[in-house]
Amino acid sequence: MLALVLAAINLRPGITSFAPLIERIAAELSLSRSVISLTTALPVLLMGLLAPLAPRLAVRFGLERTISLCLALIGLALVLRLFAENAAILIGTAAMVGAGIAVAGPLLSGFIKRYFLDRMGKTAAFYSLSMAVGGTIGVVLTAPATQLLGERWTFGLALWAIPAILALIIWWRLPNQPEAAAEHRAGLPWGEPRAWLVSIYFALQAGLFYALATWLVARYHEAGFSLLQSNAFFSGFMLIGMPSAFVMPWLAQRFGNRHLLMAGCGVLATACLLIIAWLPQVQPLVVCMFLGVALNGTFSMSLVLPMYEASTPLAVSRLTAMMLCTGYCLACFTPVLTGLGRDIAGDYRWPFLVLAGMSAVMSVLALRLASRRDVTAAVAT
DSSP, rough: OOOHHHHHHHSSSHHTTGGGGGHHOOOOOOHOOOHHHHHHHHHHOOOHHHTTTTHHHHHHHHHHHHHHHHHHHHHHHHGGGGGSSSSSHHHHHHHHHHHHHHHHHHHHHHHHHHHHHHGGHHHHHHHHHHHHHHHHHHHHHHHHHHHHHHTOHHHHHHHHHHHHHHHHHHTSSSSSOOGGGGGGGGGOOOOOOHHHHHHHHHHHHHHHHHHHHHHHHHHHHHHHHOOOHHHHHHHHHHHHHHHHHHHHHHHHHHHHHHHHHHHHHHHHHHHHHHHHHHHHSSHHHHHHHHHHHHHHHHHHHHHHHHHHHHHHHHHHHHHHHHHHHHHHHHHHHHHHHHHHHHHHSSOOOOOOHHHHHHHHHHHHHHHHGGGSSOOHHHHOO
16 A cells, blocks of 8 residues: 555656746746646656556566556656756656656556455545645645755756655565466457547546646736745645545445536536636635546546456556546647647637636536446445
8 A cells, every 4th residue: 555655646746846837947948838838748648658558568577567667767757857957858857757657557556456456446545645645745845845945946846756766665675466368468448438438538637637737827827816826726726636536436436426426526627617717816716626626536536437347457457548548648738738829819718718618528428427337336335
C-alpha cells in the first residue's frame, strides 16, 4: 500500500506544478500561451500515445520493475528542470514526465488488481486520493517553495524530484512477479464498444482537468483578481478534490448507480464552468471548490472502471491502457486549444464556454454507461 500511494503521488506534480508559474515562465522565456501550454499538453499526449506500451513492458520486465523504471524516469526529468531556463529542456522534461506517467498509470491499476482483489474499491479510493494529493501539493507548494528558493522557478519545479526518488527507493525493493504465459499474446480491447465509451468519457474529463490546470489561474487573474487570489482559488479547486477523489469511488461501490454519480458531477461541473466564463466575480472560491468536487469525482470513478471490467491484472492494465491512450491523446489538445482560443478571442470567456459544453457532453455519456448493469453494485451485493 505504501508503494502504491507513493507512486500515485508522483503521477501529477510534474504537470500541475507549472500552473502557478506558467505566466511568469512564458514572459521570461518570451513564449506564447499556445507554446507554453505544451508543458501540460505534451505530457498528456504522451500519456496517451505510450500507454499501449505498458502491458508489453510489463510482460517483458515484470510489472513491479517496469513501474520502478518509470519512477526513475520521472525523477530524472524533474532533476533536469534545474536547467529549464532553456525552453527546449523545459519542454523536453515535460515529455519525459509524460512518458513515465504513460506507462506507470495502466500498470498501477493492474497492481491493485493483483494485490488488493478483495478490497479494490477501498484501495482504488486511496489510489485516486493519492493522485489528488500529488496534484494538489504541486499547485499549492510550488509558488511558496519558489519564493523560499530565491525566486528561482527552476528550483521550484525541480523540487518535485524528491518524492519521486523516495518512491523509487521503495519500489526497487518490491519482488518482481512474471506475468502468466496466456496473457502474453492478448492485445488492447479496440473492438469492444463499451471500452470506447469508457475511453471517450475519460478523454472529456481529463481534457477538462488539464485545461483548468493550465488556465484557471490565468482566467481569474484576467478577470481582475490578483495573482495571489487566483492561485488561492485554484488551490481550493485542487484541495477539495482530495476528499472527493476518496469518497466518490467508495460511494459508488457502497450504493451502486455509479453512472448517476458521474452524470451528477458532470452537471455540477457544467454549471461551475458557465459561472467562470460569464460571471467570474461570483463567489470564485466556492465555485472553484464545487468544480474540484465534480472533476475529481469523475476522474476517480473513471479510474476504477477497468478494475471491474477485466478479470486479471494484465487485462486490467490493457483496458486501462486503451482508456488512457484514447483519453489522453484527445485530452492533450484542450490546454493548447484553450490557450489558442484566448489568443484569438482576446479573453478566456469563449474558451471556457467550450469547456462547459464538453462537461455537458460528459454527463450524457455517463448516463450511457448504465447500458450495462452496474458491476459495482453487483460486487457490493
